[in-house]
Amino acid sequence: MVMPSFYPSKGTDGPWVDPTIGDAAARRRFGDRMAQVKATLAKQLVDRRTLAEDGAQTHEMSYTRYGPGASLPRHTDEHHGELKKAHSVASGDENKKRNEGASSPSPSGSEAPRSGDGKTTRRSVTWLVYLNDNWDAQLDGGALRVHERAAPSAAPVGARGADLQIGWLKATASEGELPVFLDAHRPGESGNCCLYAAYADGSTRDLSRAPFTASPTLYLAGGDFFARRLLVDEPRDAARFHLIDSPKSAVSGLLPPTPPEGEDGGERIRDVPPTAGTLVLFDSVSVPHEVLPTTRRERFACSGWFHERVLYS
Ligand SMILES: O=C(O)CCC(=O)C(=O)O
Numbered sequence: 101m102v103m104p105s106f107y108p109s110k111g112t113d114g115p116w117v118d119p120t121i122g123d124a125a126a127r128r129r130f131g132d133r134m135a136q137v138k139a140t141l142a143k144q145l146v147d148r149r150t151l152a153e154d155g156a157q158t159h160e161m162s163y164t165r166y167g168p169g170a171s172l173p174r175h176t177d178e179h180h181g182e183l184k185k186a187h188s189v190a191s192g193d194e195n196k197k198r199n200e201g202a203s204s205p206s207p208s209g210s211e212a213p214r215s216g217d218g219k220t221t222r223r224s225v226t227w228l229v230y231l232n233d234n235w236d237a238q239l240d241g242g243a244l245r246v247h248e249r250a251a252p253s254a255a256p257v258g259a260r261g262a263d264l265q266i267g268w269l270k271a272t273a274s275e276g277e278l279p280v281f282l283d284a285h286r287p288g289e290s291g292n293c294c295l296y297a298a299y300a301d302g303s304t305r306d307l308s309r310a311p312f313t314a315s316p317t318l319y320l321a322g323g324d325f326f327a328r329r330l331l332v333d334e335p336r337d338a339a340r341f342h343l344i345d346s347p348k349s350a351v352s353g354l355l356p357p358t359p360p361e362g363e364d365g366g367e368r369i370r371d372v373p374p375t376a377g378t379l380v381l382f383d384s385v386s387v388p389h390e391v392l393p394t395t396r397r398e399r400f401a402c403s404g405w406f407h408e409r410v411l412y413s
């Protein structure tokens with residue numbers, strides 16, 4: 101009973117598709133509902149051209165369980181292919197670091213088809229449906245902490261065709277906060293990468309004077325400090341620039357922890373208790389998030405990712 105859009109995250113037929121486990125009919129109804137959500141988003145979101153496709157590798161779905169004490173560090177669920185090429189951690193593998201107590205495999209560290217590694221789709225929209233009755237946000241911990249931008253974006257976020265977002269230009273007195281995308285197909289003498297900011301009217305402005313080689317500057321831990329110096333040419337832009345999420349490396353742990361308002365002070369935290377019946381949806385590229393430690397109970401969720409075709413492979 102495999103939905104056309106479903107493929108198992110771990111390459112095995114788990115409870116979602118094994119009719120002998122639990123209430124298979126209920127799972128099928130749930131899967132159909134989530135497929136409807138995907139179809140609705142495909143119509144309503146801006147420039148998500150291939151989200152409507154319902155073929156193989158277009159919808160991941162799994163169960164997750166966190167035991168008491170488990171947590172998941174800050175991460176984003178999808179990254180630019182250029183970031184993944186040379187850096188396994190930047191590919192989402194930081195999710196494998198889910199802390200003590202979780203017994204189920206991390207969906208984000210799964211065998212899911214990933215862009216940048218020869219796969220045909222990428223995560224576009226992350227969804228979560230929580231399953232915990234009578235969850236007490238104060239006593240039970242385990243909130244999903246979403247690191248939103250405090251200011252609304254002046255232009256659509258996450259992806260512009262083949263180019264995925266990697267950062268932000270903070271708002272000024274005259275200009276709203278702008279998403280920054282990486283174009284990895286710019287012909288140039290010394291590289292193929294160019295950063296640009298996108299505006300509400302669809303226009304763009306380059307932040308790099310000439311195309312550069314992505315490696316190793318994009319993978320350097322040190323976050324905004326290095327990114328501002330190495331990636332953005334104009335000092336006025338550099339002062340405004342902020343990476344969505346710092347690259348992780350061997351030295352990340354030695355750097356000061358990110359404050360709640362983010363490295364650039366431009367973030368706002370939203371804590372969502374994992375209460376049964378709650379549906380959470382967010383862009384897989386542009387929204388850093390984490391799971392705060394659970395205290396005393398097991399935490400169960402259905403999680404999934406609606407995929408879009410990789411346009412830049
Ligand atoms: O369970 C949650 O609330 C979020 C899990 C998550 O972020 C992930 O698995 O990538």
Ligand SMILES: [Fe+2]
Pocket residue numbers: 175176177208389
């Ligand atoms: Fe995640």
